[in-house]
Amino acid sequence: MSQEVTVVCHHEYGNPEEVVRVERWKLPSLKPNQVLVKMKASPINPADLNMLQGVYATLSPLPAVVGMEGVGVITQVGSAVTELQVGQLVIAPNRMGFWCDAYVSDADVLSPIPSEISIEQAGMLAINPPTAWWMLTDFVSLEPGDWIIQNAANSAVGRFVIQIARYRGLKTVNIVRREALIPELEAEGADIVVTDEFPLSKQIRDLIGNANAKLGLNAVGGDSAHEIAKSLGAHATLVTYGAMGLEPLRIANGLLIFKDLRFRGFMVSERCKRTSTEDVQEMFTQIFSLAKAGKLKASVEKTYPLTAARKAINHACQSQRKGKILFVMD
Ligand SMILES: NC(=O)c1ccc[n+]([C@@H]2O[C@H](COP(=O)([O-])OP(=O)(O)OC[C@H]3O[C@@H](n4cnc5c(N)ncnc54)[C@H](OP(=O)(O)O)[C@@H]3O)[C@@H](O)[C@H]2O)c1
Numbered sequence: 001m002s003q004e005v006t007v008v009c010h011h012e013y014g015n016p017e018e019v020v021r022v023e024r025w026k027l028p029s030l031k032p033n034q035v036l037v038k039m040k041a042s043p044i045n046p047a048d049l050n051m052l053q054g055v056y057a058t059l060s061p062l063p064a065v066v067g068m069e070g071v072g073v074i075t076q077v078g079s080a081v082t083e084l085q086v087g088q089l090v091i092a093p094n095r096m097g098f099w100c101d102a103y104v105s106d107a108d109v110l111s112p113i114p115s116e117i118s119i120e121q122a123g124m125l126a127i128n129p130p131t132a133w134w135m136l137t138d139f140v141s142l143e144p145g146d147w148i149i150q151n152a153a154n155s156a157v158g159r160f161v162i163q164i165a166r167y168r169g170l171k172t173v174n175i176v177r178r179e180a181l182i183p184e185l186e187a188e189g190a191d192i193v194v195t196d197e198f199p200l201s202k203q204i205r206d207l208i209g210n211a212n213a214k215l216g217l218n219a220v221g222g223d224s225a226h227e228i229a230k231s232l233g234a235h236a237t238l239v240t241y242g243a244m245g246l247e248p249l250r251i252a253n254g255l256l257i258f259k260d261l262r263f264r265g266f267m268v269s270e271r272c273k274r275t276s277t278e279d280v281q282e283m284f285t286q287i288f289s290l291a292k293a294g295k296l297k298a299s300v301e302k303t304y305p306l307t308a309a310r311k312a313i314n315h316a317c318q319s320q321r322k323g324k325i326l327f328v329m330d
Contacts, residue, residue: 002026002027002028002029003026003027003102004024004025004026004027005024005025005027005100005101005102005103006022006023006024006100006101006306006307007022007023007024007025007065007097007099007100007101007306008020008021008022008065008066008067008099008100008306008309008327009021009023009025009063009064009065009066009099010052010062010063010064010066011062011063012062013052013053013054013055013059013062014052014053014054015053016048016049016052016053016313016317017310017313017314017317019052020052020066020309020310020313021309022306022307022309025065025100027102027103027104028104029104030076030078030104031078032078032079032080032081033078033080033081033106033107033108034078034081034104034105034106034107035074035076035077035078035081035084035090035104035105035107035110036074036075036076036077036102036103036104037072037073037074037075037090037092037102037103037104037105037110038072038073038074038075038101038102038329039070039071039072039098039100039101039102039103039329040070040071040072040073040089040119040122040123040328040329041070041071041119041120041122041123041124041303041326041327041328041329042067042069042070042071042098042099042123042326042327042329043069043070043123043124043156043298043324043325043326043327044312044313044316044324044325044326044327045068045069045127045128045156045324046242046244047068047127048066048067048068048099049313049316049317051064051066051068052066052313057267058269060096060097064096064097065096065097065098065099065100066097066099067096067097067098067099067100067327068096068098068126068127069091069093069098069123069124069125069126069127070091070098070099070123070126070327071089071090071091071113071119071122071123071125072089072090072091072098072102072103073087073088073089073090074086074087074088074090074110075102077107078107081107083107083108084107084110084112088112089112089113089114089115089117089119089122090110090111090112090113091110091111091113091122091123091125091126092105092109092110092111092126093109093111093126093130093272093280093284094109094269094272094273095109099306099309099327100306101306101329111281111284113125113288114288114292116292117288117291117292119328120300120303120326120328121291121297121298122291123326124156124298124324124326125284125287125288125291127268128156128157128160128298129160129164129287129291129296130268130271130272130283130284130287131157131160131241131266131268132157132160132161132163132164133160133164133283133286133287134266134268134271134283135161135215135217135239135241135266136148136161136164136165136168136170136215138266138271139215139237139239139262139264139266140214140215140236140237142168142170142214142215144168144169144170145169145170145171146170146171146213146214146215147170147171147172147173147208147211147212147213147214148161148165148170148171148172148173148213148214148215148216148217149172149173149175149204149213149215149216149217149228149231149232150172150173150174150175150216150217150218150219150228151175151196151217151218151219151220151224151225151228152175152219152220152242152244153172153174153175153176153181153185153190153193154176154177154181154185155219155242155244156298156323156324157219157241157242158174158217158219159185159188159298159299160296160298161217162174162185162188162189162190163188163189163290163295163296163297164290164296165189166188166189167290167295171191171192171211172189172190172191172192173191173192173194173204173207173208173213173231174190174192174193174194175193175194175195175196175200175224175227175228176193176194176195176196177195177196177319177320178195178320179195181193182195192204192207192208194207196224198223198227199227200224200227200228200231201227201228201230201231204227204231205231208231211233212233212234212236213231213232213233213236214232214233214236214237215232215236215237215238215239216228216229216231216232216236216237216238216239217238217239217241218238218239218240218241218242218249219240219241219242219243219244220242220243220244220245220247221240221243221244221245221246221247221248221249222245222247222248222249222250223247223250224245225238225240225249225250225251226249226250226251226252229251229252229255229261229263230252230255232259232261233259234259234260234261235259235260235261235262236259236261236262237261237262237263237264238261238262238263238264239264239265239266240263240264240265240266241265241266241267249263251263298323298324299322299323299324300323300324300325300326301315301321301322301323301324301325302315302325302326303325303326303327303328304325304326304327304328305327305328305329305330306327306329309327312325312327
């Protein structure tokens with residue numbers, strides 16, 4: 001008999017808090033090459049909210065279970081599965097629909113997670129750390145001592161950028177929206193933290209002088225991105241990966257003419273698609289090793305059960321959070 005599980009899903013697009021529903025869905029029965037994964041933890045990321053709003057780049061057919069990442073434990077394996085065992089913690093980097101009690105998956109798309117990593121941290125490793133990792137490797141060649149400048153530095157991605165930069169000996173200028181974050185981010189390894197008072201570029205230039213920052217990371221847009229661009233050195237690259245401020249990029253012509261700046265975009269799912277399984281695994285090996293050593297971690301503000309999905313989403317939509325909102329399953 002097929003098993004029923006609790007899922008957080010939506011049948012239409014709109015205000016995330018209004019369209020989200022908690023329902024009981026039937027699980028498909030297990031095929032020989034599949035495993036049953038009992039979910040343990042899954043965060044609410046901005047992209048999940050965009051998915052509920054119907055404004056994300058790729059949308060699942062409706063009705064759909066929400067949740068782009070999360071960690072679970074294998075509770076049953078199909079007769080043809082040899083590589084995975086019951087009790088193993090796993091993530092599934094290219095899957096969607098993690099806000100559920102359990103799911104059935106082909107075994108070959110799952111990545112085992114070292115058991116030394118806590119459940120909460122493991123649930124947040126599939127999207128934001130790879131985003132930070134690849135943005136620091138893909139666009140410019142960075143040597144120890146090189147500077148990068150980023151906004152939304154208090155976001156999970158922003159903090160992973162700080163942590164990976166520290167590990168690689170890179171120096172970071174970090175833009176946040178409130179002064180109270182400065183000591184916290186410095187303790188995580190940020191070299192300079194500034195609040196977003198304009199003109200930001202003057203503040204940054206006064207602090208880093210002629211350091212010629214090679215890379216800017218933008219998750220906000222509008223004036224914030226423009227001020228980062230103005231603070232970068234000649235021939236530097238500004239990578240846009242988010243649009244939290246909902247303002248388009250405005251770039252002065254002179255930045256292209258006189259400084260030859262390059263403007264690029266990044267999307268982790270596209271990066272994964274064009275990367276061999278071996279190279280994705282190699283990136284995860286490094287990320288898991290940093291996470292195991294406690295050098296890579298995201299803060300959690302509060303955890304909720306799936307049944308409190310509306311409350312959890314309302315909380316995730318609030319600014320000035322200290323960390324992620326996470327679903328933790330029994
Ligand atoms: N392209 C990709 O592949 C990719 C992958 C992962 C994430 N992302 C994007 O990266 C961004 C951060 O994601 P996350 O999961 O790290 O976020 P998060 O931990 O949930 O934090 C959200 C951050 O956005 C900031 N923020 C919200 N509204 C803002 C505004 N109007 N102006 C400036 N900052 C604002 C918040 O600042 P406060 O702390 O001041 O409230 C907070 O630091 C999102 O846009 C997400 O979609 C993109």
